[in-house]
Amino acid sequence: MKVLVLNGSPKGNNSITLQSVEYLKEHFEQDEFEVLNIGQKIGKYEQKGECDNVIEMIKKSDLILFSYPVYTFIAPYQLHRFIEVLKDRLDYNEIAGKFMTQITTSKHFFDITAHKYIEDNAYDIGLSVIKGLSADMDDLLSHKGRMDLINFWKYVQFSVKNKCFESKEVIKSGERITYQPPFDESKKSEEYDTVIVTNCENNDENLKNMIEGFKKYYPYKTREVNILDFKFAGGCIGCFNCASDGKCIYKDGFESYLREEIQSADAIIYAASIKDHSLGASFKLYDDRQFCNGHRTVTMGMPVGYILSGDYSKESNLRTIIEGRCEVGHNFLTGVAVDEIQSQDDISKNLNKLAKTTAYALENQLVLPQNFLGVGGMKIFRDLIYLMRGLMKEDHRFYKKHGIYDFPQKKIGTRLKMDLVGLLMSIPAVKKNAKGKMNEAMLKPYKKAIQKKMNI
Ligand SMILES: Cc1cc2nc3c(=O)[nH]c(=O)nc-3n(C[C@H](O)[C@H](O)[C@H](O)COP(=O)(O)O)c2cc1C
Structure with missing residues (x-):
């Protein structure tokens, strides 16, 4: 290339x-x-x-x-x-x-x-x-x-x-991509468990067709979980009952439904129609009840994709939420397939791309470093849970186990090195001498790192 x-x-x-x-x-x-x-x-x-x-x-x-x-x-x-x-x-x-x-x-x-x-x-x-x-x-x-x-x-x-x-x-310009023939359902591999979580209504033909379209291009078996079928006792009431042991005050079985039917999967595809600039109230009910997991990023590393019906390109707030959730959760966002573009072919192309990318992410356990949304979000949670650790016991245990308490005060070596550099640079003769050499000096450890061969 x-x-x-x-x-x-x-x-x-x-x-x-x-x-x-x-x-x-x-x-x-x-x-x-x-x-x-x-x-x-x-x-x-x-x-x-x-x-x-x-x-x-x-x-x-x-x-x-x-x-x-x-x-x-x-x-x-x-x-x-x-x-x-x-x-x-x-x-x-x-x-x-x-x-x-x-x-x-x-x-x-x-x-x-x-x-x-x-x-x-x-x-x-x-x-x-x-x-x-x-x-x-x-x-x-x-x-x-x-x-x-x-x-x-x-x-x-x-x-x-x-x-x-x-x-x-x-x-x-006439240069079309050749689609792989759709996968034969009976020959699909069960190697990975992919769950499609949706709030698709019976009469939502477009969303239904898109879910079916995705399945055609996806090489692995999928399970569909429609959250409309779950009998929620109610929305999260913010009582913090779950903070110490992860158990919700409602006894409707949502925690085991979430943990055993959805979060146990290897990949999640969310499918919804955009409604009132969100995925609709029924999805929000499901999302809020996930507070039984507190601030624990329990699906870290799991690929996540979306199939959305609606004018997604006009929904900048929704786009931020979708990207932000994946970043904070440290999930690889495999794509958002939408139906707002003109032709059947374009929709298929989107679904094909989502299917291929999700399969690739699964097979290669792809996760990229978190960006501002993920790094910034987790710093806020890190500080919050550290202060509230007396109450948020489950979160505290999780954060300790996964090394999320990465407070900079602990990096004593770096702090001392920076103090020393600062001290030296406050001497005019040293500062004058260092002019132009600072960048080269900073590069030394990188040049060494380049030589470190890795198994690819
Ligand atoms: C003028 C200036 C502005 C910067 N702004 C940002 C910023 O907004 N966000 C950030 O994370 N880092 C910022 N940085 C840090 C650089 O992105 C960082 O040092 C980068 O690794 C330098 O890369 P380079 O050596 O390839 O130029 C800034 C640095 C400079 C000199």
């Missing part, structure tokens, strides 16, 4: 983010990476001629990889400027359908808006978007961070190879 890397970091080759690309180069020798230091040399790349050269390179590549740091809620100025010039010079039809993805490093503070900014611009110019990787700036230094990067790249390779992310522009 020919990968054109648009490095938006003003630090050029000294970019921390770029070290992840260097790591990929070392580990995936079959892929060809070409790096352009767009951010550092923006003066050059904003020139019409140079920008046209980049466009030619984009045309020849299989994948465009934006590599950049998060800067003040979004991307650095230099990358914004390049995008302005690029959009000005580009004939969108020429690159329509080409794949793009992104890698950022940051401390996860508003990494979501940076990723969305790049995605929105990519959609504008007709690119096919593959969900990017938002890494913490220290991730490459840890085994887990390197594994996340490798798994991310395998997912990118899978997405490009399967062409299940093609944009509408490609369909318009």
